[in-house]
Amino acid sequence: MADRQPNPLWHPFADMGAVDGDRFVVTRGEGSYVWDETGNRYFDATASLWYANLGHGRPEITRAVTAQLEKLDAYHLFARTANEPALRLASRLSELAPIPGSKVFLGSGGGDVVDTAVKIARAYFVHTGRPNKTHVIGRTQGYHGTHGFGTAVGGIAVNAEGFGPLPGEFSHVAYDSPAALDAEIRRVGPERVAAFFCEPVIGAGGVLLPPDGYVEAVAEICRQHEVLFVADCVICGFGRLGTWFGIDRWPVRPDLVTTAKGITGGTIPLGALLVAPHVAEPFFTGRPGAPVLRHGATYAGHPVACAAANATLDIYERDDLIPRGRTLEKPLADALSGADGHAAVAEVRAGLGFLAAVELTPDVLQAHPGAADRLYRLLLAEGVIVRPVAKGIVLSPPLIADEPELDLLASAIPRALDALVSTVE
Numbered sequence: 001m002a003d004r005q006p007n008p009l010w011h012p013f014a015d016m017g018a019v020d021g022d023r024f025v026v027t028r029g030e031g032s033y034v035w036d037e038t039g040n041r042y043f044d045a046t047a048s049l050w051y052a053n054l055g056h057g058r059p060e061i062t063r064a065v066t067a068q069l070e071k072l073d074a075y076h077l078f079a080r081t082a083n084e085p086a087l088r089l090a091s092r093l094s095e096l097a098p099i100p101g102s103k104v105f106l107g108s109g110g111g112d113v114v115d116t117a118v119k120i121a122r123a124y125f126v127h128t129g130r131p132n133k134t135h136v137i138g139r140t141q142g143y144h145g146t147h148g149f150g151t152a153v154g155g156i157a158v159n160a161e162g163f164g165p166l167p168g169e170f171s172h173v174a175y176d177s178p179a180a181l182d183a184e185i186r187r188v189g190p191e192r193v194a195a196f197f198c199e200p201v202i203g204a205g206g207v208l209l210p211p212d213g214y215v216e217a218v219a220e221i222c223r224q225h226e227v228l229f230v231a232d233c234v235i236c237g238f239g240r241l242g243t244w245f246g247i248d249r250w251p252v253r254p255d256l257v258t259t260a261k262g263i264t265g266g267t268i269p270l271g272a273l274l275v276a277p278h279v280a281e282p283f284f285t286g287r288p289g290a291p292v293l294r295h296g297a298t299y300a301g302h303p304v305a306c307a308a309a310n311a312t313l314d315i316y317e318r319d320d321l322i323p324r325g326r327t328l329e330k331p332l333a334d335a336l337s338g339a340d341g342h343a344a345v346a347e348v349r350a351g352l353g354f355l356a357a358v359e360l361t362p363d364v365l366q367a368h369p370g371a372a373d374r375l376y377r378l379l380l381a382e383g384v385i386v387r388p389v390a391k392g393i394v395l396s397p398p399l400i401a402d403e404p405e406l407d408l409l410a411s412a413i414p415r416a417l418d419a420l421v422s423t424v425e
């Protein structure tokens with residue numbers, strides 16, 4: 001498993017002093033499983049990085065990508081140039097969107113479309129005569145990628161440290177309090193606030209579920225103050241919460257919806273921003289001379305990525321996989337009930353979507369600062385990949401996972417917790 005050779009590859013979010021020579025090299029994937037370079041098999045209980053919602057090794061996607069590479073391997077979307085897979089994908093997403101008729105801006109990943117969302121929100125107010133509406137509010141523990149604006153709107157404090165000043169005019173409110181959002185908008189002044197960023201279920205920040213009524217309440221507060229409600233559904237979309245976009249589990253009307261990850265099952269990088277018709281209107285006037293959004297990445301709407309996305313959407317539809325994120329939420333919570341009662345566990349968060357967190361007690365975390373990483377390694381030895389976060393582990397299995405895999409979690413996690421406790425005592 002370990003790569004003892006020094007290698008120049010610099011990993012995201014990694015202590016390279018520790019990683020160098022201790023890599024976990026994944027070489028093959030099929031269905032809900034991946035294999036390492038020594039042939040060990042693992043249940044991919046994180047769907048890689050929250051995105052292999054279809055599992056691995058889908059021949060339909062391989063065929064679509066190969067066919068696209070053979071027909072048109074690459075072409076850009078700038079100005080008036082388009083490609084067929086991008087046009088098809090935009091139409092499909094617009095039809096599925098929580099606000100029908102949404103426009104679709106394509107990008108190269110989640111962080112890319114998050115930054116696009118900030119720029120479009122601000123540009124919208126510029127072009128509707130309110131240029132002072134520039135402030136953006138995020139939530140504590142929120143994660144919105146690592147680009148400039150996304151780093152600033154993210155609410156995991158350590159992720160914003162050590163880079164000098166970030167873009168100004170961003171602030172954060174308690175992730176579970178609509179009242180805090182209302183108070184912050186009033187403090188800044190509604191005439192200055194452009195947007196509020198909200199992951200329906202916070203993912204990377206530790207799988208934090210919204211309190212009952214939270215999503216409806218913040219959407220209404222945004223509406224009252226004319227603040228754009230940006231649903232960051234990069235993780236929550238494409239079945240993770242049992243609906244197409246995640247935010248459509250609630251009866252709310254987001255102004256902007258960011259998506260990525262599961263849109264291609266992670267096979268090819270792609271992000272898509274849905275822009276509600278009223279936000280897009282100043283740019284889609286129906287006659288030449290409209291404001292130009294001077295923004296967009298080279299790989300936006302890459303035909304191969306869009307072909308992968310179209311093939312992925314075909315599979316979600318054909319196999320009716322999207323609702324499984326909801327069907328499986330209780331079985332996943334049940335599979336974690338053994339962990340829930342464990343002495344090393346402070347809290348299990350599950351029951352809304354096919355994702356969960358197991359948070360360790362402060363005692364365990366204090367006795368062993370590397371406890372989350374240790375638990376992750378103990379579970380690897382059990383043949384299960386989970387993701388360590390600050391206070392425990394998170395899980396987001398492929399939507400195709402079923403009873404044997406949930407049984408594996410139910411038995412392996414308490415065993416690994418026992419082993420963790422015995423090593424920290």
Ligand code: PLP
Nearest residue numbers: 109110111143144145232234235
């Ligand atoms: N937004 C959310 C909610 C995410 O979870 C992530 C990544 O995990 C991002 C944005 C950033 O996406 P990417 O890593 O593709 O830039």
